[in-house]
Amino acid sequence: MTSTEELDFEIMAREPRGVARCGVLRLPHATLETPVFMPVGTQATVKAMTPGELEEIGFRLLLANTYHLHLRPGEELIAQAGGLHRFCGWNGALLTDSGGYQVFSLAERRKIGPDGVRFQSHIDGSLHEFTPESVMQIQRDLGADVAMAFDECAPYPSTPEYAAEAMDRTHRWAERCREAHAAAGGLAAGGWPQALFGIVQGGVYQDLREASARRLAALDFPGYAVGGLAVGESAQERNNAIDAAVCLLPADKPRYLMGVGTPEDILDAVARGIDMFDCVLPTRNARTGQVFTSAGVLNMINARHARDLGPIDPTCGCAVCRSHSRAYLRHLFKAGEILAARLSTYHNLSFFHRLMADVREAIRQDRLRAFRAEFLAGYARGKEQDE
Amino acid sequence: MTSTEELDFEIMAREPRGVARCGVLRLPHATLETPVFMPVGTQATVKAMTPGELEEIGFRLLLANTYHLHLRPGEELIAQAGGLHRFCGWNGALLTDSGGYQVFSLAERRKIGPDGVRFQSHIDGSLHEFTPESVMQIQRDLGADVAMAFDECAPYPSTPEYAAEAMDRTHRWAERCREAHAAAGGLAAGGWPQALFGIVQGGVYQDLREASARRLAALDFPGYAVGGLAVGESAQERNNAIDAAVCLLPADKPRYLMGVGTPEDILDAVARGIDMFDCVLPTRNARTGQVFTSAGVLNMINARHARDLGPIDPTCGCAVCRSHSRAYLRHLFKAGEILAARLSTYHNLSFFHRLMADVREAIRQDRLRAFRAEFLAGYARGKEQDE
Numbered sequence: 194m195t196s197t198e199e200l201d202f203e204i205m206a207r208e209p210r211g212v213a214r215c216g217v218l219r220l221p222h223a224t225l226e227t228p229v230f231m232p233v234g235t236q237a238t239v240k241a242m243t244p245g246e247l248e249e250i251g252f253r254l255l256l257a258n259t260y261h262l263h264l265r266p267g268e269e270l271i272a273q274a275g276g277l278h279r280f281c282g283w284n285g286a287l288l289t290d291s292g293g294y295q296v297f298s299l300a301e302r303r304k305i306g307p308d309g310v311r312f313q314s315h316i317d318g319s320l321h322e323f324t325p326e327s328v329m330q331i332q333r334d335l336g337a338d339v340a341m342a343f344d345e346c347a348p349y350p351s352t353p354e355y356a357a358e359a360m361d362r363t364h365r366w367a368e369r370c371r372e373a374h375a376a377a378g379g380l381a382a383g384g385w386p387q388a389l390f391g392i393v394q395g396g397v398y399q400d401l402r403e404a405s406a407r408r409l410a411a412l413d414f415p416g417y418a419v420g421g422l423a424v425g426e427s428a429q430e431r432n433n434a435i436d437a438a439v440c441l442l443p444a445d446k447p448r449y450l451m452g453v454g455t456p457e458d459i460l461d462a463v464a465r466g467i468d469m470f471d472c473v474l475p476t477r478n479a480r481t482g483q484v485f486t487s488a489g490v491l492n493m494i495n496a497r498h499a500r501d502l503g504p505i506d507p508t509c510g511c512a513v514c515r516s517h518s519r520a521y522l523r524h525l526f527k528a529g530e531i532l533a534a535r536l537s538t539y540h541n542l543s544f545f546h547r548l549m550a551d552v553r554e555a556i557r558q559d560r561l562r563a564f565r566a567e568f569l570a571g572y573a574r575g576k577e578q579d580e
Numbered sequence: 581m582t583s584t585e586e587l588d589f590e591i592m593a594r595e596p597r598g599v600a601r602c603g604v605l606r607l608p609h610a611t612l613e614t615p616v617f618m619p620v621g622t623q624a625t626v627k628a629m630t631p632g633e634l635e636e637i638g639f640r641l642l643l644a645n646t647y648h649l650h651l652r653p654g655e656e657l658i659a660q661a662g663g664l665h666r667f668c669g670w671n672g673a674l675l676t677d678s679g680g681y682q683v684f685s686l687a688e689r690r691k692i693g694p695d696g697v698r699f700q701s702h703i704d705g706s707l708h709e710f711t712p713e714s715v716m717q718i719q720r721d722l723g724a725d726v727a728m729a730f731d732e733c734a735p736y737p738s739t740p741e742y743a744a745e746a747m748d749r750t751h752r753w754a755e756r757c758r759e760a761h762a763a764a765g766g767l768a769a770g771g772w773p774q775a776l777f778g779i780v781q782g783g784v785y786q787d788l789r790e791a792s793a794r795r796l797a798a799l800d801f802p803g804y805a806v807g808g809l810a811v812g813e814s815a816q817e818r819n820n821a822i823d824a825a826v827c828l829l830p831a832d833k834p835r836y837l838m839g840v841g842t843p844e845d846i847l848d849a850v851a852r853g854i855d856m857f858d859c860v861l862p863t864r865n866a867r868t869g870q871v872f873t874s875a876g877v878l879n880m881i882n883a884r885h886a887r888d889l890g891p892i893d894p895t896c897g898c899a900v901c902r903s904h905s906r907a908y909l910r911h912l913f914k915a916g917e918i919l920a921a922r923l924s925t926y927h928n929l930s931f932f933h934r935l936m937a938d939v940r941e942a943i944r945q946d947r948l949r950a951f952r953a954e955f956l957a958g959y960a961r962g963k964e965q966d967e
Contacts, residue, residue, distance in 0.1 A: 237911060241918040244903075266886070266911040274889055274907065282903045499653070502661055516631075516669045520661065524624060524653040531628040534918055 199379060199386035200339070200415045202227075202447045206557045212439065212466035215556045218447055220338040221385040222278060223253035223286035227447065227468040228552055230459070230545045231256045231288060233476060236265070237281045240476050241531075241538040244283040250511070250539070251546050253285040254338075256471040259331050260295030263321070264314050268334035276336025276383040288471075289337035291328050291370075291392070293344040293363075294420070294452070305345065305362070325369035329377070329389075336381040341418060342370040344392040349425040356396030363394045364408050371412055390449060392420040397430040399437040406441035417442045418449040419467070423458075432461060439466040456485065456548055456572065460565045463552055475541035480534045482526050485544040487568075489575020493537060498523045511543035586766060586773030587726070587802045589614075589834045593944045599826065599853035602943045605834055607725040608772040609665060610640035610673035614834065614855040615939055617846070617932045618643045618675060620863060623652070624668045627863050628918075628925040631670040637898070637926070638933050640672040641725075643858040646718050647682035650708070651701050655721035663723025663770040675858075676724035678715050678757075678779070680731040680750075681807070681839070692732065692749070712756035716764070716776075723768040728805060729757040731779040736812040743783030750781045751795050758799055777836060779807040784817040786824040793828035804829045805836040806854070810845075819848060826853040843872065843935055843959065847952045850939055862928035867921045869913050872931040874955075876962020880924060885910045898930035 201219035208214070216227040232239045232247060235258045239247060247255065257277055262268060274280040277287055296303055300312035300321075309324030325343045332340035343366045347359040374389045381387040391409040395401030402419075409417060419438045422431045435450065442448055449469035450462050459470055475485060482494040486506035491498070493505070504514035505522065513536045525533035548568075555564035588606035595601070603614040619626045619634060622645045626634060634642065644664055649655060661667040664674055683690055687699035687708075696711030712730045719727035730753045734746040761776045768774040778796040782788030789806075796804060806825045809818045822837065829835055836856035837849050846857055862872060869881040873893035878885070880892070891901035892909065900923045912920035935955075942951035 236915040236917060237908070238915075238917050238919045241922075243919065243922070265915060266907070270887060270907060270911075273887070274905065280905075280908055282908075500657060500660070518661065518667075520653070520657060521624070521667055521669075524657075528623040528625075528648075528652060530623060530625050531918055531921055532625045532630065535628075535630070535922070 197388070197415050200388040202416070202445065204445065208556060208561060209559055211464060211561065213463050213556050213561050214466065214468070215553045216447065216468060218254075218468075220254070220286040220388070222284070222338050225253040225286070226553055228459075228463045228549055229254060229469055230549045231469065231471040232542055233258075233471055233473045234281070234283075235261050235473075237262060237271075237277060239542075241480065241534045242476075242542070244281060246539060247283070247542070248285065250543050251550075252542070254288060255283060255285065256288050256290065257335065257337070258292070258295060259289045259328060259335065260292035260299065262289075262335060263292065263331050264316055264319075268331045272334040272336070272382045276381065278336060278383075286338040287336070288339040289332045289335050289341065290451070291341040291343045292323055292331070293341075293392070294346045296323055297346045297348070307362070307365075309343070309366075310345075325366040326373045329370055329373040333377055333380070333387065334382050336383040336385070337387060338385070339388045339390060339416065340374070342367040342389060342391050342414075344394055344420055346421045346424070347394065347396050349396070351396050353396075353398050353401070356394075356398055356401055360394045360396075360401055360405050363392065364405070367391050367409060367412060371414070388415045390414055390416040390418050392418045392451070393438045393442070394421045395434070395438075396421060397426050397434055399433055402434045402437035403441055406438040410441060410443055414446070416447040416449065418451050420451045422450065423452040423454055428458070428461065431458075432465065435462060435465045435467065456545075457569065459548070460552070460568065463556075464561060464565070475545045476538050479537035479541045482533070482537065484537050485541050486575060487571050489572045491575060493519065493522050494526050495523075505537075505540050506544070509540065509544065509547070511540055513537075513540040513543070584775070584802050587775040589803070589832065591832065595943060595948060596946055598851060598948065600850050600943050600948050601853065601855070602940045603834065603855060605641075605855075607641070607673040607775070609671070609725050612640040612673070613940055615846075615850045615936055616641060616856055617936045618856065618858040619929055620645075620858055620860045621668070621670075622860075623648050624658075624664060626929075628867065628921045629929070631668060633926060634670070634929070635672065637930050638937075639929070641675060642670060642672065643675050643677065644722065644724070645679070645682060646676045646715060646722065647679035647686065649676075649722060650679065650718050651703055651706075655718045659721040659723070659769050663768065665723060665770075673725040674723070675726040676719045676722050676728065677838070678728040678730045679710055679718070680728075680779070681733045683710055684733045684735070694749070694752075696730070696753075712753040713760045716757055716760040720764055720767070720774065721769050723770040723772070724774060725772070726775045726777060726803065727761070729754040729776060729778050729801075731781055731807055733808045733811070734781065734783050736783070738783050740783075740785050740788070743781075743785055743788055747781045747783075747788055747792050750779065751792070754778050754796060754799060758801070775802045777801055777803040777805050779805045779838070780825045780829070781808045782821065782825075783808060784813050784821055786820055789821045789824035790828055793825040797828060797830055801833070803834040803836065805838050807838045809837065810839040810841055815845070815848065818845075819852065822849060822852045822854065843932075844956065846935070847939070847955065850943075851948060851952070862932045863925050866924035866928045869920070869924065871924050872928050873962060874958050876959045878962060880906065880909050881913045882910075892924075892927050893931070896927065896930065896934070898927055900924075900927040900930070
């Protein structure tokens, strides 16, 4: 068990012959079980959902995006509102990313220097600069329970030379983040303690991932992320990078795999010792009619659902599956109704939430491998049907 | 009190020196108080809302559109699902319009004959025909608690000659609707009794409105609508048309003013003896950032709300005003988030629901005129501020 003022992480169960584990993570605004999936609330809202619905499904921890919120509406307004929790009416805990990923994927005309990154907003072209210190300040103003150190997410593919250069910069920035965070007393603007996680980089190069994990572990963060993955690399490359990092990170601290992923990816990563996940997949795909079910991903716009009066997933007990049919949902999509996005987002998030609960139970029962095989068998069948 | 198998309407309070009244309307799926506002669920959903939220606000009666549902997904599927209530998961009562208004405003290449109207779908150009008999059949399949007779809504302006011609056709169609409805035992496909309302037409011509009301009253419908208004005429013309119709309609039957309107219009019409209203205004305007408040209609996208951490309306107790600020709502609109439409729709419908409750209370206390003056005074002030 690791316990600091800002974060408690207690491991409750471990696989006897593996590295997967179940834990309890205590943050200023919520206590939750891991492995956990965090819905993504990019712009101070999980798209199409209310905070009340997220709580109803069972979520206690959301991710929000520093880059987006800095550009609009700005951290100053959010601090005035008493922090992001109050601004968006969310009673649970919040993790904010560092903006690193968005600066390198969304922003325009970025210029990387030793101090940080200058860039133009993708919204209005305005000029901004992110430094380790400014990113800490923004996350402090947002009032996140968990803040992330500013990092450089190198593109895929990158040469080993460039991946090493980006990694070194990330390490120097991590130190500066640590200092800036400590200088502010480790507190969010709202007065509560804030945990700062370091981010392992190094691209798909295992030696770099090992070096990065070692270096960050030495900085003694209360939690660690594995960043820079899910950017186009193969599953094999990703799994190797995760393995290289995980075995050198402190065993008693939470590990967060950023931006991952599909149910298959999550199952892979849990088995490799990952505790935390975030991904836009359930919310983004929902809005295009893709729903996750025990029988695979189905496209609700498909004509074969037009007269199907059964639920999206007969094995799902979510509020949408209890009340609405595939035929109704398909009608809403065909008619371009907002309710289509609402119902399918609610269902998809419920699916991911239940998947994590099932994963935790499987770990506790030491049957994660069997659970994964059963899950994927049904899941693969459905995929074929829909094509 | 008028009581038939399909509908009870009991007048509980009348203005001593006016024609406004409070009533209780009992329908197969709900009992509700009048004057009542019905949210519009055009395509089997009130845009951006769930049935549960509508019930939470306090609505017990929604309107749905025969024209839209016939074209997509079709009444056959809805009948298979057990009717529109079950198809969309709504436990309250439903009124379906006759499709007349949409055929004359949305459909393409319409051709009016004595038997009905041939037209092309505005969605895919497919050919359709509405006759009094087919419209009755569709509404029977949809399973509405209240069905409307098929009518012709003449455009504004129309010559007296054309308005009379359209009115005569509407009367002949009303008789045929009555017969078709009786031939089916007055029952919806789901087996419950269905009330059929006649629709007074006649444009802005008071003599025609009087003739129409007389003719329909003779057909002895359990309720009556005043149709063909809110199509561009002046408030004076509308009020005169309402007065002409109302004084010749049976005093003990519910009166429904179709497609109206603004809070001002509703207050005008309640004072003229109208019991039921529907309008897309609260839902449609919500999606463009227009919110209704006790201080007038405000545009939430306006920069003056950018840093306003107060609620949309400090006098409103709805779930949105209890939890969210103007600054947050404006941010959601600027960011193009679905939640913007959700929250403002929820608030606007709450506003209309409360307006009707206040109107009923004012009638019971015999102070409708004073209530109207107070309401409009605050409402007009806000409008100035926002411009």
